Structures are given as C-alpha cells and as structure tokens.
Amino acid sequence: MSGSRTLYDKVFDAHLVNVQDDGTCVLYIDRHLIHEVTSPQAFEGLRMAGRKVRRPEATLAVPDHNVPTSNRDKEIENEESRVQIETLAQNCADFGVPYISMNDIRQGIVHVVGPEQGLTQPGMTIVCGDSHTATHGAFGSLAFGIGTSEVEHVLSTQTLLQKRSLNLRVNVEGDLPLGVTAKDVVMAIIGELGTAGGTGYVIEFAGSTIRDLTMEGRMTVCNMAIEAGARAGLIAPDQKTFDYVKGRPLSPSADQWDQAVEYWSGLFSDDDATFDKEITLQAADIAPQVTWGTSPEDVLPISGAVPSAGDYDDEARQNATARSLEYMGLTGGTPLQEVQIDRVFVGSCTNGRIEDIRAVAAIAKGRQVASNVNAMVVPGSGLVKEMAEAEGLDKILVEAGFDWRDPGCSMCLAMNEDKLTVGERCASTSNRNFEGRQGKGGRTHLVSPGMAAAAAIAGHLADVRDYQD
Amino acid sequence: MDKFTKLTGVAAPLADINVDTDKIIPADYLKTIKRTGLGVALFSEMRYLEDGSENPNFVLNQPAYRSAEILVAGENFGCGSSREHAPWAILDYGIRCIISTSFADIFFNNCFKNGILPIVLPQAEVDKLMDDAGRGANAVMTIDLEAQEIHGPDGGVIAFDVDEFRKHCLMNGLDDISLTLQQDDKITAYEDKQAEKQPWL
Numbered sequence: 001m002s003g004s005r006t007l008y009d010k011v012f013d014a015h016l017v018n019v020q021d022d023g024t025c026v027l028y029i030d031r032h033l034i035h036e037v038t039s040p041q042a043f044e045g046l047r048m049a050g051r052k053v054r055r056p057e058a059t060l061a062v063p064d065h066n067v068p069t070s071n072r073d074k075e076i077e078n079e080e081s082r083v084q085i086e087t088l089a090q091n092c093a094d095f096g097v098p099y100i101s102m103n104d105i106r107q108g109i110v111h112v113v114g115p116e117q118g119l120t121q122p123g124m125t126i127v128c129g130d131s132h133t134a135t136h137g138a139f140g141s142l143a144f145g146i147g148t149s150e151v152e153h154v155l156s157t158q159t160l161l162q163k164r165s166l167n168l169r170v171n172v173e174g175d176l177p178l179g180v181t182a183k184d185v186v187m188a189i190i191g192e193l194g195t196a197g198g199t200g201y202v203i204e205f206a207g208s209t210i211r212d213l214t215m216e217g218r219m220t221v222c223n224m225a226i227e228a229g230a231r232a233g234l235i236a237p238d239q240k241t242f243d244y245v246k247g248r249p250l251s252p253s254a255d256q257w258d259q260a261v262e263y264w265s266g267l268f269s270d271d272d273a274t275f276d277k278e279i280t281l282q283a284a285d286i287a288p289q290v291t292w293g294t295s296p297e298d299v300l301p302i303s304g305a306v307p308s309a310g311d312y313d314d315e316a317r318q319n320a321t322a323r324s325l326e327y328m329g330l331t332g333g334t335p336l337q338e339v340q341i342d343r344v345f346v347g348s349c350t351n352g353r354i355e356d357i358r359a360v361a362a363i364a365k366g367r368q369v370a371s372n373v374n375a376m377v378v379p380g381s382g383l384v385k386e387m388a389e390a391e392g393l394d395k396i397l398v399e400a401g402f403d404w405r406d407p408g409c410s411m412c413l414a415m416n417e418d419k420l421t422v423g424e425r426c427a428s429t430s431n432r433n434f435e436g437r438q439g440k441g442g443r444t445h446l447v448s449p450g451m452a453a454a455a456a457i458a459g460h461l462a463d464v465r466d467y468q469d
Numbered sequence: 470m471d472k473f474t475k476l477t478g479v480a481a482p483l484a485d486i487n488v489d490t491d492k493i494i495p496a497d498y499l500k501t502i503k504r505t506g507l508g509v510a511l512f513s514e515m516r517y518l519e520d521g522s523e524n525p526n527f528v529l530n531q532p533a534y535r536s537a538e539i540l541v542a543g544e545n546f547g548c549g550s551s552r553e554h555a556p557w558a559i560l561d562y563g564i565r566c567i568i569s570t571s572f573a574d575i576f577f578n579n580c581f582k583n584g585i586l587p588i589v590l591p592q593a594e595v596d597k598l599m600d601d602a603g604r605g606a607n608a609v610m611t612i613d614l615e616a617q618e619i620h621g622p623d624g625g626v627i628a629f630d631v632d633e634f635r636k637h638c639l640m641n642g643l644d645d646i647s648l649t650l651q652q653d654d655k656i657t658a659y660e661d662k663q664a665e666k667q668p669w670l
Contacts, residue, residue: 017659018652022633026652028659030670038553040502049646054656058670066500080500087502124670131551131575145575147553148504149582149645157649159656163632195487196545199574229548231574252669260669295487316486316543323485413550415496434491434549436514 004270006167007236008202011142011267015125017159027162030124030141032154033110034061034097036088037415038129042152043091054158056096060119063088064109065415067102069378069405081416095155108381108407111135111349115219116383118248122237122264127154132349132431133232134225138218139245140237140267142202145226165231166200166276169269171207174283179465181359182217183351183429183448185209186224187289188281191299198230201277204269205235209283215244216355223350224431227296236268288464290336291433291446293324298433300336302451302463308332327435328443329423336461339445343426344375344456345438346449347405348412351429352380354387356449360402361393363453363467369401370459375452376403376418378410402456414439427455470584472642476566477611478538481528482602488542489549490576494558507554508561529562533605539612541595541602542569546587547576556583566612568619570595581635582645586614588629598627614640 005013017026039061046053053059066081076082085102092099100107106117111132114120122140127133129151136143150160170189203225205218213221218235225233242261245251252260287301300307309322309332325332330339346352346360360377369375377397379385385407388394394404411418412430420426420442429452433444447455450464457467498510516527523530529537540559546569547555556579559567567580568588580587590598601621602608611620614636619627638645649656663670 018655020634024632024634026649026655028656028663037499038551041504041553044502045646051646078500084500084502121669129551129553131549145551147551147556147575147579147582149553149579153646153649156646157653157656158660159649161634161645161649195548196571196573199545199571229545229573256669260667263667295489316484320486413491413496415499432489432491432549434489436495437491440495440514 004272006269006273006275007140007204007234007267008142008165008167009273011123011125012164014123023163025162025164026159027125028159029127029154030058031119031126032059033114033126033128033133034059034088034151035065035110035128035130036063036084037065038148039091039151040084040087041148042155043095045152046095046155051156053095053097053155056098058158059097060100060114061088061092061097062100062107062110062113063102065409065413067408068417069408069410072103072406078417105382105386108384109349109352109409111223112352112380112384115139116248116381118245118251121245121251122241123267127160131226132223134230135219135223135349137222137225137232137234138215139241140234140264142232142234144232165202168198168201168203168230168277169275170203170205171278171280172205172209172283173207173280174209175212176209176283177286179288179450179468180283180286181448181450182213182220184286184289185283186221187291187296187299187446188286190224190228190296192279192281193228195227195295195297196229198225198228201230203228203230203233205233207280210235211238214355215240216353219353220350224296227431237264288448288451290451290461292328292330292336293321294327294433294435296432296446298324302336302461304336306330306332306334306336337463339461340425341373341427341445341455341460342424343420344373344452345378345411345426345428345430346376346452347378347380347410348430349380350431351449352378352384354384356429357384357388357393358391359449360453361396363450363457363464364400364402365396367400367457369456372459373456374403375401375456376405376411378405379407381407411438413437414442427452427461470642470644473565473584473586473614473639475611475613475615476538477609479534479536479606480539480541480598480602480608480610481534481537482599483528483540483542484599486543487545487548490547490552490555491549493547493555494552499552499554504557505561507558508563511558511562533608536563538564539566539568539610540564541599542567544570546572548573551575553579553582556580556585560585568595568598581639584639584642586612586631586639588619588631590627590629594627597621597625
C-alpha cells in the first residue's frame with residue numbers, strides 16, 4: 001500500500017484475489033444484482049455444469065425490464081416476458097438467491113433498488129448484467145455492467161477476470177445555474193468526451209459541482225458514464241454518502257457502523273495520484289441539454305439548432321449525421337425549441353427517483369400537458385412511488401394530465417408494453433437515444449426531468465428556465 | 470465453446486461508425502431464455518424491410534456476403550448496452566471474427582466468452598481490409614490466431630495483437646469458470662481475510 005493511488009486503484013487493489021502470470025487479475029465481487037433478462041442462460045449454465053451459487057447472500061434479484069407498468073394484478077400478457085420473469089423466480093428459488101417479486105413494494109429498477117435497500121455501499125465491487133450498473137459508483141464503489149457469461153462466472157466463483165482500466169478524472173467546478181441539473185452535467189460531459197472518449201477508462205467525477213450534488217444527482221451522473229464508453233464511474237464518498245446509506249435494510253448494523261465509516265473515509269484519490277486523462281468543465285457554461293440525434297454524444301443546449309451533415313469535416317461523421325437526421329425526421333438549422341413532440345417519458349435508472357419526480361411536479365403544478373402530448377411518469381421503485389404519493393405528487397401530476405404508473409424500466413427500452421410507435425417523438429429522461437431504442441422507428445430526445453416536464457406542457461422541446469416559478 | 474485457431478471465409482464490410490448493441494440485436498429479442506437462435510435477428514432493423522422481407526441493400530443480404538464469417542466494422546463497434554445477446558446473434562449467424570479500429574469494452578469482453586475473435590487494428594489497416602471486404606465473393610481472408618496474422622485476398626499479410634490469456638482460451642476452447650475454480654483456495658483465503666477486515670460485508 002505505497003505510492004499515490006486513485007480511488008479506482010484503491011478499490012481495485014483491495015479486491016485482488018490473484019494476479020495471473022499474464023497480468024489478468026482475479027477480482028472479488030462483493031455484491032451481484034440480477035434481473036430477468038441477462039440471467040436465464042447463466043443459471044442454465046450452472047445447472048448444466050452441476051454448480052451452485054457460491055454466495056447467495058451477496059446476491060439480490062429483482063425483475064424490472066419486462067414488467068408492465070400498469071394492471072399489475074393481472075397476469076403479464078406477453079408470454080415471453082411472463083416466462084422470463086417466472087424463470088428468474090424459479091432460478092432464485094432453486095439456487096437460494098434472495099428475490100424481490102414484482103408485487104413486492106420494494107420492487108423496481110435494479111439500480112434504484114440496490115441503493116435504496118442499502119445493498120450499495122462505498123468501497124465495494126458491484127456487478128450486474130446491465131451496463132447502467134455504473135450508477136452505484138456514486139457511492140464510491142467500483143460498479144460495472146457484465147455479460148451473461150460473466151454473470152455465470154460471478155454466480156459460480158464470486159469473482160471476475162479483469163484487466164485494469166486507465167484512470168480518467170472529470171472535474172466539474174462551480175455552482176449550477178438555475179434550471180441546470182445533474183442530468184445536464186453528465187450530458188454535457190458526454191458531449192465533451194464523445195461516446196468512446198471513456199473507452200478503456202474508469203471515470204472519477206470530482207470538483208465542487210459534483211460534491212454539491214445530492215446522492216440521487218450523483219447516481220444520475222455515474223449512471224451515464226457508460227454512455228461515454230467508460231467501464232465505470234466513481235465519486236468519492238463523503239458525509240452525504242454515509243448519511244444516505246445509514247439505517248437501510250442491508251446497511252452495516254449499528255454496532256458495525258463506526259468501523260464501516262472509518263474504512264469508507266479512506267476511500268479517496270490521493271492528492272498526488274496521477275490520472276491518465278483529465279478534463280474540467282465549468283458549471284456556469286452548462287445550459288439545459290437535449291440530444292438531437294441517435295447517440296448520447298449528439299447533445300446541444302436547448303437554445304441551439306439541429307446541425308447539418310455539412311457542419312462536420314470527417315466523412316464518417318457526415319454520413320452518420322445524415323443518417324441520424326433522416327431517422328429522427330429533422331432538418332439541419334431547425335431551432336430545437338421548434339421540435340414538436342408526441343410523448344414524454346419520465347423514469348428509468350437515470351432519473352426515476354423521488355427528487356426527479358418532485359422536479360416534474362414542481363413544473364406541472366397548476367399547468368396542463370399539451371393536447372398533442374401523451375406524458376407518463378414511472379417511479380423507479382415501489383418505495384419511490386409510495387413516497388411520491390405521500391407527498392401528493394401523484395395528484396399534482398394526474399391533475400396536470402400525466403399518466404402515473406407502476407415501477408419498472410418501462411419506456412427506456414422497448415421490452416415491455418411501453419413503447420414508441422414508428423415516427424413518434426419522445427422527450428425522455430432515460431439514457432439512450434439509439435435508433436429503435438424506445439420502439440422501432442421511435443425518436444428519442446434525452447433530457448432532464450425538468451426539461452421533460454417543460455416539453456410536456458409546451459408540446460415541443462422547451463427551455464425549463466422559462467418555467468421556473 | 471468451440472476452439473478458434475484458423476478461420477478462412479468471406480469478409481463483409483460494415484463501415485458505419487458507432488454501431489450499438491441495440492442495432493446489433495434489438496430489445497425485443499432479449500426475451501429469450503436461450504443463447505441460440507438469434508442469428509435470424511442479427512442487425513434486424515437494417516436487414517429487413519417494413520413487411521419483413523429482406524432489404525436487398527443490406528450487405529449481409531447480398532449473395533456474396535450471405536455466408537460471411539468475418540466482419541470489417543467502423544469504429545466503436547458494439548457500444549451501448551451490455552447485452553451478450555449481441556455476440557450470440559453474431560455467432561449464431563456464423564460470424565466468428567470482427568475487425569475494427571475500436572470496440573466498446575463490454576462487447577469486446579463478451580466476444581471472447583463466446584469464441585468470437587475481435588481484432589483491433591490502426592485506421593490504415595482497417596481501411597485496407599474494408600476495401601478488401603468490398604470485393605464481394607473474392608473478399609476471402611484467413612485469420613490465423615496462432616500466428617496473429619490476417620491474410621488478405623491479394624496475398625497481403627497484416628499482423629495483429631491479442632491478449633495472451635484470451636488467445637490461449639480461444640485456441641483451446643477453454644471455459645473461464647473451470648479455470649477460475651482451480652483457484653478456489655485463493656478465493657476462500659480472500660473471503661476469510663475480508664470477513665475479518667470488513668465484517669459488515
């Protein structure tokens with residue numbers, strides 16, 4: 001334990017079981033989250049090889065991608081979805097893995113549930129068969145997505161074979177201007193880095209702006225680290241982190257609390273740690289963001305205009321832009337605030353927590369969703385839903401014309417009944433705007449919750465700063 | 470998984486950049502509980518028209534490339550979702566090698582778990598191979614993993630790098646899990662130490 005190290009280095013080093021001759025590291029995995037889409041083949045592999053789950057107690061499963069967000073008391077209509085969820089339940093029963101079922105109030109999107117239940121803690125290694133596992137890095141843990149074969153590997157051995165990533169620090173400094181949120185910050189970062197700028201790196205987010213974010217804001221930022229190509233995103237834990245974790249069902253018990261906090265307090269990058277790459281953004285320069293194209297890097301401030309293919313020098317970029325514009329049904333030069341929308345989706349592991357719903361309700365209050373818009377709000381978990389209802393947010397939203405739903409991944413990705421139809425244009429608080437992501441032929445514009453609310457009211461992409469009371 | 474030693478086959482060109490895993494296999498197909506059968510859905514949005522018939526303009530639908538076993542792709546191939554269904558679809562289709570200037574991390578790892586060899590080369594080399602792949606039925610290449618060489622249709626040879634351990638596993642069709650389980654005592658030793666230092670875990 002000598003020499004100066006980054007937070008990533010410290011967490012990685014602390015989890016080394018072995019380093020093989022060729023440099024491949026065997027990394028211990030503290031917590032493994034499971035959902036119904038990426039696990040069936042992994043459990044099947046265990047059965048075929050006659051293996052058990054090594055540490056069922058370090059594992060937690062919850063269905064989220066396929067679950068319907070309405071009519072939950074009825075049987076799931078789509079047969080394949082129903083089978084996939086039933087398969088997860090059966091696998092968990094067979095292998096002794098803790099399972100939160102669809103109608104349990106704790107159910108929700110896996111990356112909302114983990115932190116909520118206190119499973120996510122600083123300094124851990126956390127994996128899940130889902131790229132937005134990066135979310136948990138907000139707690140100063142090393143958290144990343146894995147494929148199904150690796151899910152099987154973790155189930156069998158509680159380890160992963162890993163190569164060390166490089167270190168990238170993204171600093172954001174200064175106070176956030178009015179109307180600008182954590183979502184806008186991470187979107188601006190992705191615009192700066194590009195979707196491959198973080199490939200090969202683990203990102204540490206630092207700086208006063210990051211420190212000032214709430215835990216939910218930090219989760220939003222880390223969630224989208226993957227969209228910049230990074231394996232994982234981390235934020236060093238502090239008192240805010242400890243306060244959030246304290247007292248949750250799976251958090252360290254009272255008699256272990258002080259010892260845990262003492263350990264967690266050592267989780268920061270040393271002052272003289274070197275990063276392979278480092279960039280700094282000024283919060284004052286960040287405006288409310290929106291994506292115009294089919295990649296999360298296609299990001300602009302709301303005051304901007306749709307670009308044209310000719311704006312780029314590189315032929316590959318020109319082709320990609322032309323293709324994106326055609327898919328999105330947009331013409332270069334159109335001011336973004338003139339783009340009409342059909343749907344609004346508030347939810348996802350990026351922005352499906354209580355603060356996000358409060359932000360939407362604050363703008364929706366006393367206003368009405370535009371007649372050309374179908375808008376829905378999907379809380380990230382049953383507990384978020386319960387809290388929102390206790391605060392009367394559901395009433396505000398329903399009165400304004402929003403549809404208030406049950407928890408799940410919903411329209412982030414077209415795996416359940418919530419999908420866009422061909423050509424439908426949606427302002428969405430989710431994390432990806434790829435072609436067909438929200439439904440075949442669907443057109444996605446990524447925004448913050450406040451911006452989604454403004455768009456719902458206006459009937460077109462709009463500037464949330466015009467709706468501040 | 471099947472061993473990968475030497476592959477000789479037609480290479481198809483797909484020059485688009487940032488081909489994400491939603492494009493490789495859309496979410497609808499993720500409802501399967503199997504690893505096989507996804508080949509028919511590979512690149513489905515680009516491959517099929519509205520009415521379900523084949524899009525004649527898509528490279529894999531062209532007679533010369535229907536049985537392609539190699540893909541030469543644009544940068545940042547496989548970005549986005551971690552879905553291993555992407556390499557499963559690619560493998561099920563019959564493609565076992567992808568060549569590009571860059572791959573997204575998770576997709577890159579997932580390829581090796583399934584006996585697919587992703588090769589990273591500099592832009593100039595990929596441009597040459599993309600060009601070679603454009604020769605239709607004559608776009609035949611040999612990928613020699615042992616020698617770490619690509620032999621092009623005109624006799625040209627391009628050397629490539631590959632991680633030693635991954636090469637070893639691919640060439641011998643080795644299962645990661647049984648290899649790791651050989652280190653069971655080290656894993657147990659780690660767990661014992663952790664139980665002392667961080668008992669709350």
